Amino acid sequence: MNDLIPYISSSIRDSLASLNFFRAEISLVMGFLVVILSDLFFSKRYPQLSFILTLSTLVLVAYQSSGFLKMVSTPLFGGMIIMDHLAILFKLLFCLASILFVLFIRFNRAFQNHDKGFGDMYSILLAVHLGLNLMAMSANLLMVYLSLEMVSLGSYLMVGYLSAGQRQTEAAMKYALFGAVCSAIMLYGISLLYGFTGTLYLNDPAFLSGLHNIPRMASALALILVFIGIAFKLSLVPLHFWSPDVYEGAPTPVTAFLSTAPKIAGFAVLIKFLEIFYDPESKALSSSILDLNFVLAFLAILSMLLGNFVAIWQNNVKRMLAYSSIGHTGFMLMGLFIFSASGFKAIIFYMTVYVIMNMAAFLIVDEIEEKTGKQYINEYKGLGKKNSLLMISLLIVLVSLTGLPPTVGFTAKFLVFSTALEAYNLSGLPILMIMIITASLSTIVSLFYYFKVPLNAFLRETSGPVQISTRSPKVYMGVFLAFLLLLLIIFPALLEHII
Amino acid sequence: MIPLSHFMLISAGLFCIGLFAVLTRRNAIQVLIGIEFMINAAVLNFVAFGKYDKISGGGQMFALFAIVLAAAGVAVALAIILNVYKYFKSIDPSKTNTLKD
Numbered sequence: 165m166n167d168l169i170p171y172i173s174s175s176i177r178d179s180l181a182s183l184n185f186f187r188a189e190i191s192l193v194m195g196f197l198v199v200i201l202s203d204l205f206f207s208k209r210y211p212q213l214s215f216i217l218t219l220s221t222l223v224l225v226a227y228q229s230s231g232f233l234k235m236v237s238t239p240l241f242g243g244m245i246i247m248d249h250l251a252i253l254f255k256l257l258f259c260l261a262s263i264l265f266v267l268f269i270r271f272n273r274a275f276q277n278h279d280k281g282f283g284d285m286y287s288i289l290l291a292v293h294l295g296l297n298l299m300a301m302s303a304n305l306l307m308v309y310l311s312l313e314m315v316s317l318g319s320y321l322m323v324g325y326l327s328a329g330q331r332q333t334e335a336a337m338k339y340a341l342f343g344a345v346c347s348a349i350m351l352y353g354i355s356l357l358y359g360f361t362g363t364l365y366l367n368d369p370a371f372l373s374g375l376h377n378i379p380r381m382a383s384a385l386a387l388i389l390v391f392i393g394i395a396f397k398l399s400l401v402p403l404h405f406w407s408p409d410v411y412e413g414a415p416t417p418v419t420a421f422l423s424t425a426p427k428i429a430g431f432a433v434l435i436k437f438l439e440i441f442y443d444p445e446s447k448a449l450s451s452s453i454l455d456l457n458f459v460l461a462f463l464a465i466l467s468m469l470l471g472n473f474v475a476i477w478q479n480n481v482k483r484m485l486a487y488s489s490i491g492h493t494g495f496m497l498m499g500l501f502i503f504s505a506s507g508f509k510a511i512i513f514y515m516t517v518y519v520i521m522n523m524a525a526f527l528i529v530d531e532i533e534e535k536t537g538k539q540y541i542n543e544y545k546g547l548g549k550k551n552s553l554l555m556i557s558l559l560i561v562l563v564s565l566t567g568l569p570p571t572v573g574f575t576a577k578f579l580v581f582s583t584a585l586e587a588y589n590l591s592g593l594p595i596l597m598i599m600i601i602t603a604s605l606s607t608i609v610s611l612f613y614y615f616k617v618p619l620n621a622f623l624r625e626t627s628g629p630v631q632i633s634t635r636s637p638k639v640y641m642g643v644f645l646a647f648l649l650l651l652l653i654i655f656p657a658l659l660e661h662i663i
Numbered sequence: 664m665i666p667l668s669h670f671m672l673i674s675a676g677l678f679c680i681g682l683f684a685v686l687t688r689r690n691a692i693q694v695l696i697g698i699e700f701m702i703n704a705a706v707l708n709f710v711a712f713g714k715y716d717k718i719s720g721g722g723q724m725f726a727l728f729a730i731v732l733a734a735a736g737v738a739v740a741l742a743i744i745l746n747v748y749k750y751f752k753s754i755d756p757s758k759t760n761t762l763k764d
Contacts (some may be wrong), residue, residue: 336746344698
């Protein structure tokens with residue numbers, strides 16, 4: 165132990181210097197504590213206090229994160245986390261998702277009327293947000309596991325928060341058990357990686373050389389075990405079983421959050437892992453251990469096919485959106501074959517648009533369910549006649565989810581397609597071409613199920629359609645987000661100059 | 664001295680027992696026990712490997728964190744299972760199947 169003493173002062177100095185870059189996370193922790201305390205002591209007198217505090221914390225975090233936007237890659241806390249441009253973009257994206265989520269909960273009737281109130285939900289959200297931020301920045305296996313668990317535990321609690329009725333508790337149990345199994349498998353994989361390489365730092369040269377020095381089967385097994393944990397967060401196809409059940413059973417705001425923020429954070433971790441195998445010379449992923457290009461492309465193809473085809477048979481709107489989000493995950497994987505600024509630009513653009521459209525879709529679906537109790541697509545008949553503003557917004561959102569002009573969904577899909585084509589031109593792997601063809605086919609397939617909703621709403625008649633009051637904050641939010649989707653295709657520069 | 668391979672064999676055995684329990688048990692708490700086996704297999708690995716990593720001690724650190732996180736995970740899962748029991752009067756995951764295609 166004595167031989168470590170000379171390092172103490174330097175490592176303390178390093179940690180203190182790192183704190184300067186860690187401001188956003190420190191405010192998250194402070195916000196978390198303040199929200200818990202305020203909910204404990206003042207929730208009777210000022211019921212809205214926790215909402216205001218959470219919202220202001222998140223805005224502050226977004227402001228503080230954006231201050232580091234143009235920064236070069238900097239290792240912090242002895243290399244445990246690395247802050248770079250991409251990580252900051254992810255952090256801003258989480259802020260967008262969390263802010264929309266906070267507003268969504270605030271105006272959701274189930275949460276308003278619940279006797280627990282929404283104060284605890286907000287403190288869970290801030291803890292999860294901290295986990296998300298750390299996931300985007302982590303460069304060490306311990307940090308990856310720790311932040312992943314932070315997000316997972318918070319998400320289980322969110323799903324089971326209301327515990328109103330059989331379906332919600334069942335969804336929470338399925339999520340918690342399946343998630344715990346996947347994270348245990350991932351932990352075992354990490355322990356093997358540690359044993360094989362002797363280091364926990366992902367960017368340590370010893371990590372890659374250690375993986376190459378042992379038998380190929382063993383290192384491939386360890387990597388696959390770790391990828392299982394990440395694929396669970398992404399709900400990629402072999403590990404997607406939980407997502408339709410959880411998305412259907414969970415309270416709608418939680419579904420909207422789970423289908424966006426943790427998924428994006430999963431991508432951030434996946435990028436961190438793939439970066440190790442990135443070969444700057446051929447500008448592509450290459451590894452003698454595991455044919456990463458093939459595995460990723462195969463998973464993307466499976467996810468796109470399964471997500472989009474199974475969605476056709478769904479009648480529950482939330483379940484349909486769950487399957488469609490599996491398809492979207494597969495689509496986002498296509499952007500990971502190019503490890504250049506342009507490739508990341510495409511995928512970040514897609515993710516931003518995906519957050520906006522998914523949140524908008526769930527907002528409008530939730531509003532309809534709350535006011536009319538309709539949650540099946542064939543019950544939507546005739547809704548469009550009486551509620552044209554709301555249903556037209558839903559139509560715009562669905563057009564954007566399909567990826568058609570005149571919405572920004574088209575731009576986003578186009579960008580991802582062009583990076584995938586660029587990757588194909590560089591590497592010439594046939595599986596990439598198959599992937600691109602599958603993606604375009606599944607875009608056409610997605611038309612069938614997305615357009616079932618407006619078809620029922622506008623073209624089918626039914627007796628006694630219900631009028632939904634437009635004077636509701638959720639309607640305003642939905643209309644605003646739909647408008648944003650239209651605006652961004654005309655001015656994509658609004659988004660691009662940040663990325 | 665016990666060679667490293669013995670630790671790895673035991674931990675691989677523990678992991679497989681845990682996975683088997685997870686896949687076959689029809690009681691959510693027994694599934695949780697299976698998960699605990701899997702986590703402890705990894706912890707055993709970490710401690711065994713950590714012996715050779717004296718400078719940074721990453722393995723020992725990781726083992727500590729994994730134990731704490733496992734406890735936190737079990738606490739959350741038990742709370743959720745308690746809620747499931749309230750509504751279903753059963754904690755058999757195969758009997759709680761209101762959500763399906």
